[in-house]
Amino acid sequence: MTNHWIDIQHSDCILIQGSNAAENHPISFKWVMRAKEKGAKLIHVDPRFTRTSAKADFYAPLRSGTDIAFLGGMIKYIIDNNKIFHDYVVNYTNAPFLVDAKFGFKDGLFTGYDPDKRGYDKSTWTYQKDANSVILRDETLKNPRCVYQLLKAHYARYDLKKVSSITGTPEKDLKTVYEMYSSTGTKDRAGTVMYALGQTHHTVGVQNIRTLAMIQLLLGNIGVCGGGVNALRGEPNVQGSTDHALLYHYLPGYLSAPRASQQTLESYIKKITPATTEARSVNWQSNYGKYAVSLLKSWYGDAAGKDNEFGYAWVPKAEDGKDYSVMTLFDVMYAGKIKGMTVFGQNPACSIPNSNKVRAAFAKLDWMVHLNIFDNETASFWKGPGMDPAKVKTEVFLLPASASVEKAGSQTNSGRWIQWRYEATKAPGDCIYAGEAVIRIQNKLKELYRKEGGAFPEPILNMTSDGLSDKGGYDAEKVARLINGYFLADVEIGGKQYRKGDCVPSFALLQADGTTSSGNWICAGSFSQDGKNLMQRRGKADPTGLGLYPEWSFAWPVNRRVLYNRASCDPTGKPYNPKRAVLEWKDGKWVGDVPDGAPPPLAAEGGKLPFIMQPNGVGSLFGPGLGDGPFPEHYEPLEGPLAKNLMSPQQNNPAILLYKSDKDMVANADARFPIVMTTYSSTEHWCTGAFTRWQSWLTEAMPQAYVEMSEELAREKGITNGDKVRVESARGKLECVAMVTPRFRPFLVNGKTLHQVGMPYNYGWRFPEDNGDSANLLTPTVGDANAMTPEYKAFMVNVVKV
Amino acid sequence: MADGKSILVDVSRCTGCRGCQVACKQWNGLPGTRTKQTGTYQNPPDFSHQTFKVVRFADGKDKDGKPYWHFFSDMCRHCMNPPCLAGAQGDEMIHDEATGAVVYTEGTSKSDFEMSLSVCPYDIPRQDPDTKVMYKCTMCFDRITSGLPPACVLSCPTGAMVFGERDAMLAEARRRVDILKKTWPKAQALNADDVRVIFIVTDDPLKYHKYAAGV
């Protein structure tokens, strides 16, 4: 979230699209309902009418996988009706930038597409520059090559009729949503966007979210109280686990993971620190070298020095351009190339698309180590449906873990608040912290490599033990300090003395010379210099009156509660909306939230642009950073109902990775599978139900797998409510209970009636006995072109009465 | 006695999250029962001697063909003059003076269950088939007499359930109905004078649940 949960109450218009917040983030609705009671309007755009829709002032249906068409239409509406927040767009976005003359878009493709590589040469996705390499601008926004005019031209095709024929949303509903939401493009009104997996779970997931962000920029809704682009993250600490890079492509703190071509630390740092010719840009990423060195110092301690590039050689280098994410991981495993796997607190046998492929892949492992608080379909895969244990060679370890209330440590919520919690009791039996299990394995490996030697022992032997307890075990508080970082020498910075051993109170103090450590720069400041754990704070002071609660826990970065908050002020530093001033430039300093960059506002001497994480200092309406285009474009899902994309001759996202195994069948516009399907979670279960299916209060409320469908489809298929039905895709099938409901309605797409059904992915064969199995038996192995997030939300099935 | 306590249930604020349904089980140590999916979100299907709080889900289509989905967090109304007491043989059913809570004790195994159920307008009392003890919501009598809000009320995220002095709850009910009437002309507080658990609905009560307004 750019903002935070409490901030939702300040919104004048809340657009929930690609989220079912009332069901999946129920407590967010405390703040949504509070906003409504202050007069805000709530819009829900979703393929199905949910508990969120039930509370909305306006609900608009759309066919799964067509958000860009829907939102592209909104961009067109905003531009055509001059609803933009002009001052903001001109000053704080790249709307005035002139784009390279050779850049273009034709037949669904941007310039530079290479069909063999399924990717783009992005050399034309750049800006025109003067002799000093400074980007040319036209602040009148009239130059036909400026971003604003290109944007206008790109979305001119997204008229109401075209959008409606793609999305199945009635034209009048589109217009109502566009009117309601674009009313927030004024100084005194704020609109917020709440989205979740309904946006990300697509082959165009990242571009879906970019479209939302672009709308927010056009309306001046980013950085302001009651605004923002707010990802409702789906797991208790998925913000933190992402921050700490349990991902192949990052190191902690969103530092790109090194690739083979970056053979030296210098070349790596050069790669991760973008340059800018914009003098008014803070370009905070130029500091990334300091954070990388401080990370290496926290990992390797004294073994990391200038003479050995701080141990850079010990960090694995992934192959350039190669994907190692989860679907590729299972594709490679299915091919028999992965021998051992550790799975901690996750249930991929039910959560990863195309479960039949995933489960077959497990059987090719030599061994699997699984850690959890309950058994699940992953740990017990060898006795699952269709498995003959006698034929499964895999050695499996199932390690018992402490539950969250039995642990001390921190977790980070969607609003980036890192909250500390305490051990309420000792865990039962032989349960231990997951952290302790990791440390035990790590310590044992160190012992073996020390005694026996082996392949490249340095990274194992040099990995820090500073986070360990006196007895060599896991110690959450000590690890937390390591993450925060220390001064490793007595230093003076900006006239202030810091002593060796002090905690680093802000990442602004981190150094690239090895005199500081920080296991994750964005968390620097979670301890005070004298070592106080700020994540434990429970202060309720509210100096702005906006519910920022700066003394409750610690929010990264540097306790900032609203990201990009300087964009809430005009170039002189006056809040656009003084009634909800998250920040104000007063008497030569910023007052309110922790400012997003200390420099003065744009118009002041030495003034800087507000988007400090962007090299050019402004929000990107033109986004050349992505792999599938600088403007979001509607493409059909890989497996959809239409033989032809109505928007362009390009059927699917041209940059997606295609898998070719014998389990990866796809059936686009195939009469055998005429029904669009989407998957989701309910309030009463969590993810694959790996925790919640073992809890009787929750299985009582949501006992068994079901498929929701319209009364019209049920009539066509001879199905009545409560019947047992079989749902089948090109990849798998399962049986579940039909829920026939007026909350599902057929769509009119391209002039024809189209049915959509939906099913929760909360179930699995392991427990309770008769609950059903995973909806992911049906889903395709395909994902987003940029993030490789799987397409769980739009694919094709058939449903028949059993 | 003063006017005692009341719970106001404003269904216009309810999102059907069922925090209340589970919080009730948690506090009262009630087991989760085995249920089946029968084509509805509502489960368990009804009250039982092990379920004192059920969120009822009702969907349908409005005149304009658009769907609606009503949530009704059903529970004992703790009537001002509880008819179910007619089934009592002695003092096994308590109508607490201070709070107004209606509480069944283990002695209800001797009560006339059929009588109590048949006279209850809201179809609330249930009986353990083995012990014959009668059960229903207690208004979290142990909590409210110890300064804690009822478990269901504490859990409610949106303010759909509030607990307090009856006078204040009645005033709040009037205020809410006045506001809600502007959007939903059918908004009303159900039988506010007769019950301590006052439901505000925004549509025909029968569209929520057969016994929403009593029979």
Place this chain on the structure above:
Amino acid sequence: MRRRQFLKMSCVLGAGVALCGLGVDLVPIEAWAEEIKKIDRLKSARQTTSVCCYCSVGCGLICATDEKTGKIINIEGDPEHPVSEGSLCAKGAGMFQTTEANEHRLTKVLYRAPNSDRWEEKSWDWAIDRIARLMKEERDKSFITRNAAGQVVNRLETLAHMGSSNLDNEECWSITAWARSLGLVYIDHQARV
């Protein structure tokens, strides 16, 4: 009936109900719960703040732990928490069933040998020895020092790690460091799905 009389009777509300099922499928009655009413035990319990383990709103919890037995007896919302203000959804309100009151919790290290049809109980020491040995064997066998282009890559492509966003920050960070020290590149978790 007056309240005092009622409290003396204390049946349906107190131990009687508390015993009729703390968790799943009528969990065996725990000895410590037998005598005293829950409300009285709550008053003398140690209170610990925690955070809900499901979605990312991060709602506050108060866990009540019986001082005598060390067991959690109640988990409810933390009214002081500025985001949740005491409220919890169905999952959060049911957090108690993630504790050891739930008979289905794993409490032993389990091991399934190749081609076996059952779990065996093992000790932590045995499991750690075996896991570390398997990891080392595979790492020593398949470690890649240089790629086809001759670049130094120091990575291992035959082991993979997944999870978890359901662990604490400090645990996630420890796993990140450990996985990189092995040379892993196949690292992923729920953030992508």
